[in-house]
Amino acid sequence: MTKSVAICTLGCKVNAYESEAVAEQFAKRGFFLTDFDQAADVYIINTCTVTHLSSRKSRQMIRRTKQLNPNAVLVVMGCYAQTAPEEVAAISEVDLILGTGDKGRTADVVEEFLLTRKRACLVSGLDEKDEFEELCVTSYEGRSRAFLKVQDGCNNFCSYCIIPYARGRIRSRSLESCVAEAKRLSQSGFSEIVLVGIHLASYGKERGGPYLIDLLAELNKIDGIARIRLGSLEPTLFDDTFTQQIAGLSKICRHFHLSLQSGCDETLIRMNRHYSTADYEAAVLKIRRALPGAAITTDIMVGFPGETEEEFLNTLAFVEKIGFADAHVFKYSVRKGTKAEKMDGQVAPEVKEDRSRQLIGLVKTLNQQFVASYIGKTVSVLFEQEHKGIPNLYEGKTDNYITVLAKSQRDVSGEFHTVAITGEKDGLAIGELTEEHKN
Template identity: 45%
Template sequence: MKTFSILTLGCKVNQYESEAMKEIFEKNGYIEVDSETDVADVYVVNTCTVTNLSDRKSRQYIRRAKRENPDSIVCVVGCYSQVSPDEVKAIEGVDIIMGTTDRSRIFELVENFKKDKNQISIVKSLKGFTEFQHIEIDKESEMTRSYMKVQDGCNRYCTYCIIPYARGPIRSRTIEDSVEEAKRLSEAGYKELVLTGIHIGSYGKDLGDERLVDLIEEIAKVDGIERIRLSSIEPITITRDFLERIKATGKVCDHFHLSLQSGSNAVLKAMNRRYTREEYIETCDLIREYYPYVGLTTDIIVGFPGETDEDFEDTVDLVKRVEFSKIHVFKYSKRSGTPAAEMKNQVDGNIKIERSNRLLELSDKMMERFIEKNKNTTLEILFEEEKDGYMRGYSTNYIDCKIKTDLELKNQVRDAKIVAIDGESAIVEIERS
């Protein structure tokens, strides 16, 4: 019996690509094992490099894999190996090094390594790289929601971010190919698709006239796909035309993860974010015209170089003005190779902790208010799993909902009402016809 295990760090794109590599191994006779309880013949470490801490975690995962089975084949793929291939090569026990391309060759490279046991490295330069490489998921699954990668790369070059160097320039998957995968996923039983990419707002700019909204409209026509959710997007993607068209599909979830990073115009400019706090607020107001009960989530970096108390208060003011449903807070950490790492006026670590804690407290209160606002309204919930005695799932606006019931609800979309709040979850009752 040939076994494998995939250890994944980082974003939803990495999760999608890990799932696709898992299918490649399984189609070639391998069986997946849990690295926490079993040793594997092949370990794939899908790395992240968004911060220096991510690099360190990637190295820890690599060393752990070899420690668990010294005779195993260790494959290192992803953003860390793309940006720092020589560092990865130097780690004892690494057998195969790949970057962020050629994932579909993973099984082929494992078989090649078995022949002569010589280290293999196929990290390509991404300068001028224009090919969107297909790596797909089409297997039947007990899961109810699937990620679908439709875009790769980023041309934005925010000053704190290494990802444009790790993922290369923007490349988009064609609408035709995306629709074909959506059909396969529907046939495999998935009800919800989460469209993912490194910067999905730039979708289509390399294809000609096609844009993200055109892709959404075509995927929405696929029978069996009842919900479409967007991964992180930026305010510049959202226009009145965009909202009118996605609303008309009747399938796009009223949940937008709208990256903010800072509520200070001075900090946004230093980050090279290309929008102002005023434009961000206007975008949120526009979204609420079309989706009154929308779940707005965001990312915020605290302690960016030069962030003053006044800058941070601008962020707090914006957070209160917009009233997010949840905030993901990150304390700024230097990333070697980015302009921000060389900036003066680095912020003291204790100040970062204080600012982070303040935003997290605000986030908890806003989540409570958001669920309370939705109480006694009808929510559409996709039930996904039984856990802790409850059947659980997410509403379109991304409230974690649960119910005690004898009904068979897994992978069903049902209307329900919130009757009580339990921390960051909502207890619901099914509306019976």
């Protein structure tokens, strides 16, 4: 009898890639994939722990999953499982626990459990892991772009961050393996790939190269790949040489997500970030000179320990000065085992909430201004799907990550089309397909 598996992915794009790879493991063994809200024989929750809220969501999902099928196998894996295996093991519904370094054997472990029915916590330490765990994805059902995981781990140990403990030290996938998977994805019909990693800028550094720019140059040569989009990067990556080299690669998307965290130098020092606001601004100016129209997006934390009202206002001013195309704003939460856990000056929840509201409001305005600046221009859009299920209204992305809505009498998902931008609504660009693409 064919068995079914359902996978719930929490957190980042790296987790999304790993979940796809795990799904393929099961497909090769004859399982069929079903939606997570349906009855299944195996449920897998790929957890996140980047914030306190992420860990709480992971626990909530674990506790309610077996209500769908009490006899199902429940597997919990990922970052929360890696950093708090004893908490996961205390939840009686959980059958198997895997960390972040052993996802390549998920299907094997489940098949063994189906024979023995023995609960197990199989989280291994990351200190001894110095090799990238090879996973493989050949298809992304119903998507126009594909993730390509090329790196894992982080050596930075920012004072607020649990991720080095959840993912270990930096490890890079071989250039040959990255290129081979990108070619397979191209042959499967994907024209855009998104490079993801825990600290993408560190690609190749642990072995003295090849480095990220070398990988990008090879990917840029692949027939069928029209766009290469980069995941989160450090501003320190963008020196003159790297910026000019990347500008010379025709397929690199003009969208750079540069992690900021704070627009105040004093706060950045306490965070153990390795740049100043002047460094960050210089990187942005280099990008904008080399790649006109580039969208700069970021992550910003509010309420870090010791953040005064003046420091927060500095962040507001810096965000407005840079003119981000968009930003993810989140409130600092204590992560057990990090340096910031024991810092003085913990900010009150209501203050964090107010600062978050102010910053989100500013980012929304900047996002709308960026999108509105394209009214009257024509852009190339890779369409992905119908917008919220509305018939004949499709959404897609420009290379600089503007979401565009346009009407079409036929399904244009997975296709590139030229669109004339006619308006902006709530950060979305409204456009019309040019004449040659209307029918």
